[in-house]
Amino acid sequence: MTRTDTPPAWDERAQLTTFLDYARATARAKCEGVSPEDARRAPLPGSPLMTLCGLVNHLRWVEYYWFQVVFLGEEDQGPWTDEDPDREMRIAVDIPLERLLAEYGEQSARYRELVAATDLDTPAKRSVGDGRHPDLRWVLLHLIEETSRHNGHLDVVRELVDGTTGS
Numbered sequence: 001m002t003r004t005d006t007p008p009a010w011d012e013r014a015q016l017t018t019f020l021d022y023a024r025a026t027a028r029a030k031c032e033g034v035s036p037e038d039a040r041r042a043p044l045p046g047s048p049l050m051t052l053c054g055l056v057n058h059l060r061w062v063e064y065y066w067f068q069v070v071f072l073g074e075e076d077q078g079p080w081t082d083e084d085p086d087r088e089m090r091i092a093v094d095i096p097l098e099r100l101l102a103e104y105g106e107q108s109a110r111y112r113e114l115v116a117a118t119d120l121d122t123p124a125k126r127s128v129g130d131g132r133h134p135d136l137r138w139v140l141l142h143l144i145e146e147t148s149r150h151n152g153h154l155d156v157v158r159e160l161v162d163g164t165t166g167s
Contacts, residue, residue: 003029016140017115023147024108027059028101029167030154039097043160052161053097054089055154060104061088062146066139067111073125115140 003025007018031039031052039052061078068074079087092100115136123133134142158164 012137013115013120016120016137016144017112019144020140020147021108021112023144023151024059024104026151026167027056027147027154028105030151030158031056031097031101032167033164034097034158034162036096038161040093041161043157049086049089050153050157051089051093052154052157053092053095053100055150055157056097056100056104057088057092057095059147059150060100060107063104063107063111063143066143067114070126070128070134071124071136071139072114 003022005019005022007014034052042048042051042054044050061080065076065078069076069078079091081087084090118136120135120137120140122136124135124139125133127133155165155167
């Protein structure tokens with residue numbers, strides 16, 4: 001996929017999906033060429049789960065949660081537990097970064113199809129904390145925000161583990 005933030009058309013769906021794909025591609029770009037060891041390193045003393053592997057796995061599971069659990073109403077099969085709510089980040093250091101990126105990419109392709117086939121006004125099957133049901137548009141906006149914010153974390157972690165900047 002070409003990394004661009006310019007949509008092929010100016011309708012709302014094209015703009016939202018282009019920005020989400022751009023944020024996803026940016027996360028991938030920030031991981032290019034990193035060594036397996038550096039992908040598992042947590043360079044911030046106060047954030048032992050903040051690794052490139054952990055962040056990519058978190059992005060994967062965040063999309064799973066918002067699309068499958070909240071929007072589609074499926075049972076939550078995520079790796080987290082009440083005792084370990086950040087487990088997806090903890091277990092990621094035992095999974096090669098290439099595999100995490102591949103799983104994230106495959107999942108993103110499935111969600112791209114879901115979004116293409118669903119009206120943006122469609123409400124989620126499950127409610128959020130205030131009892132309301134967000135529509136697909138809100139889910140997309142939330143994922144753009146979440147992925148972009150974590151891209152900043154990926155940027156900082158990458159610079160600290162091996163000095164690479166940019167992307």
